[in-house]
Amino acid sequence: MKKPALERPVLLDVQDITRLYGPAKGCEAIDFQLHAGEVLGIVGESGSGKSTLLRVLAGLEAPDAGRVVYRRHAGEDVLDRDEAELDLYAIGEARRRALLRLEWGLVHQNPRDGLRMGVSAGANIGERLMAQGQRHYGQLRATGQEWMRQVELDPGRIDDAPRTFSGGMQQRLQIARTLVTRPRLVFMDEPTGGLDVSVQARLLDMLRTLVRQLGLSVVLVTHDLAVARLLAHRLMVMRRGQVVETGLTDQILDDPQHEYTQLLVSSVLTP
Amino acid sequence: MDGYNFAYLDEQTKRMIRRALLKAVAIPGYQVPFGGREMPMPYGWGTGGVQLTASILGADDILKVIDQGADDTTNAVSIRHFFQRVAGVETTTATTAADVIQTRHRIPETPLRSGQILVFQVPIPEPLRFIEPSEQETRLMHALEEYGVMHVKLYEDIARYGHIATTYAYPVKVDGRYVMDPSPIPKFDNPKLDGNPALMLFGAGREKRLYAIPPYTRVESLDFEDHPFEIQSWEHTCALCGSDHSYLDEVITDDKGGRMFVCSDTDYCQTRRGEVA
Structure with missing residues (x-):
């Protein structure tokens, strides 16, 4: 019998990241590893530095100190030796942008930031494929419709502009657009923020299915502990730019150790 | 000057x-x-x-x-x-x-x-x-x-x-x-x-x-594999020089719907007419 590997390979190695806009504004000395297939939740109140950290991880903002190392595990296919381990801010901008476009994905809180509002849903989904060099209109369209089905949108609306979609549908469209190139690592910034609870629940359910089906590794930033509970395997609690507690999601939410985490958990409203 | x-x-x-x-x-x-x-x-x-x-x-x-x-x-x-x-x-x-x-x-x-x-x-x-x-x-x-x-x-x-x-x-x-x-x-x-x-x-x-x-x-x-690049074509020929392969302009000649198609390149059109005449 083949035993499953207990220790999944490290995908993202974050070493001592600091990005400060002022004292305790930003994030400071963040150190963690993200394993392949893992969903890591970063929780904390507004201004705790979680979004700054995400921007640094996602290659959008250079840190003041520290390294973000992306390990494309050598075991799978024989990669170029130089390419097996990429230091995000040591490689050139061209390489970094290609990485963001082809192997990573970013889901913004506001779908308007992640979508091209001027072009149809199909063009939005196809953009990353076209950037990869796909030049067959029929195939692009078929893929677009397939992904609209995956994210539970009506494939018949493939030619409609995103602004005719509701907030929840725009968010689904943004997720389809990001996942269409099957990225290995996805960053999500409050993916369910601003949606009402029933829409949020369905979106979360869909996200959980997709993450499992595609074997995605996800860094999820949220202030909503319920969202974190549903999606994340592991949690990092941030406060004033620093990580105050890390651990398995259930462990942190059921038995918080740090006083700030205890406060956070006890502040959750239950109807 | x-x-x-x-x-x-x-x-x-x-x-x-x-x-x-x-x-x-x-x-x-x-x-x-x-x-x-x-x-x-x-x-x-x-x-x-x-x-x-x-x-x-x-x-x-x-x-x-x-x-x-x-x-x-x-x-x-x-x-x-x-x-x-x-x-x-x-x-x-x-x-x-x-x-x-x-x-x-x-x-x-x-x-x-x-x-x-x-x-x-x-x-x-x-x-x-x-x-x-x-x-x-x-x-x-x-x-x-x-x-x-x-x-x-x-x-x-x-x-x-x-x-x-x-x-x-x-x-x-x-x-x-x-x-x-x-x-x-x-x-x-x-x-x-x-x-x-x-x-x-x-x-x-x-x-x-x-x-x-x-x-x-x-x-x-630029184009798509299944939608290759194509240039415009006309059913008409130039009303002046009879060209069937040049870029044509549609010119309205009166207010009763009269129109004619002529070469947009005037020099080309005139040269052709000179040769024909």
């Missing part, structure tokens, strides 16, 4: 523009910024093209100016007169006789020869502008060859109209590297850009950018 330097611009300015042109020829399709000058005409009337023509014009060059293919429209006539007055150069309407041809919207039907220079007037030099408003970002996209969004526009065309509905300023890739806006020429003229023996220069006065296609350069129009 007294009080003016030859061809209106001062020598320093011409030198600056020529330096920029050399760079543009060295990097086909790359937009080179230049210090555009005020010209005695409004932006949008061809200030970019006029500055380029002024910089490259020699005293014994023969100049031809066309606007929408015609030698006798307002823009063409006034620019031709301008250079007659400020440079005293000989002008012509014959494509074959011209050394420098300044054009707006068309490439002449008569094939160009080696040694000729075609100068385009360009309104919007940036092909990525419609989808990316930031200049900083578009320059980066050019530098990193991130041209996926160009196909987003073509995709959108097919999704809306069933075919690629872009009929002018149709984006091209120059020498396998830079995506370029060939100025508002009809896509009918795009194939003429490819491997053309003449030097083609593009000047945008308002945006202060110039770019070039050197002679015999590979120029491909």
Whole structure:
């Protein structure tokens, strides 16, 4: 019998990241590893530095100190030796942008930031494929419709502009657009923020299915502990730019150790 | 003409523009910024093209100016007169006789020869502008060859109209590297850009950018595998010269619905009629 590997390979190695806009504004000395297939939740109140950290991880903002190392595990296919381990801010901008476009994905809180509002849903989904060099209109369209089905949108609306979609549908469209190139690592910034609870629940359910089906590794930033509970395997609690507690999601939410985490958990409203 | 330097611009300015042109020829399709000058005409009337023509014009060059293919429209006539007055150069309407041809919207039907220079007037030099408003970002996209969004526009065309509905300023890739806006020429003229023996220069006065296609350069129009690039075609022939292979303009002749199709290239049409007669 083949035993499953207990220790999944490290995908993202974050070493001592600091990005400060002022004292305790930003994030400071963040150190963690993200394993392949893992969903890591970063929780904390507004201004705790979680979004700054995400921007640094996602290659959008250079840190003041520290390294973000992306390990494309050598075991799978024989990669170029130089390419097996990429230091995000040591490689050139061209390489970094290609990485963001082809192997990573970013889901913004506001779908308007992640979508091209001027072009149809199909063009939005196809953009990353076209950037990869796909030049067959029929195939692009078929893929677009397939992904609209995956994210539970009506494939018949493939030619409609995103602004005719509701907030929840725009968010689904943004997720389809990001996942269409099957990225290995996805960053999500409050993916369910601003949606009402029933829409949020369905979106979360869909996200959980997709993450499992595609074997995605996800860094999820949220202030909503319920969202974190549903999606994340592991949690990092941030406060004033620093990580105050890390651990398995259930462990942190059921038995918080740090006083700030205890406060956070006890502040959750239950109807 | 007294009080003016030859061809209106001062020598320093011409030198600056020529330096920029050399760079543009060295990097086909790359937009080179230049210090555009005020010209005695409004932006949008061809200030970019006029500055380029002024910089490259020699005293014994023969100049031809066309606007929408015609030698006798307002823009063409006034620019031709301008250079007659400020440079005293000989002008012509014959494509074959011209050394420098300044054009707006068309490439002449008569094939160009080696040694000729075609100068385009360009309104919007940036092909990525419609989808990316930031200049900083578009320059980066050019530098990193991130041209996926160009196909987003073509995709959108097919999704809306069933075919690629872009009929002018149709984006091209120059020498396998830079995506370029060939100025508002009809896509009918795009194939003429490819491997053309003449030097083609593009000047945008308002945006202060110039770019070039050197002679015999590979120029491909962007398309999809299942929706290949196609040029316009007409059911009619030219009502004057009978041509069935040139770009036709539809001209309304009365208010009772009368219309005729004629060649947009007046010199080509007249030459053909002269040969037939």
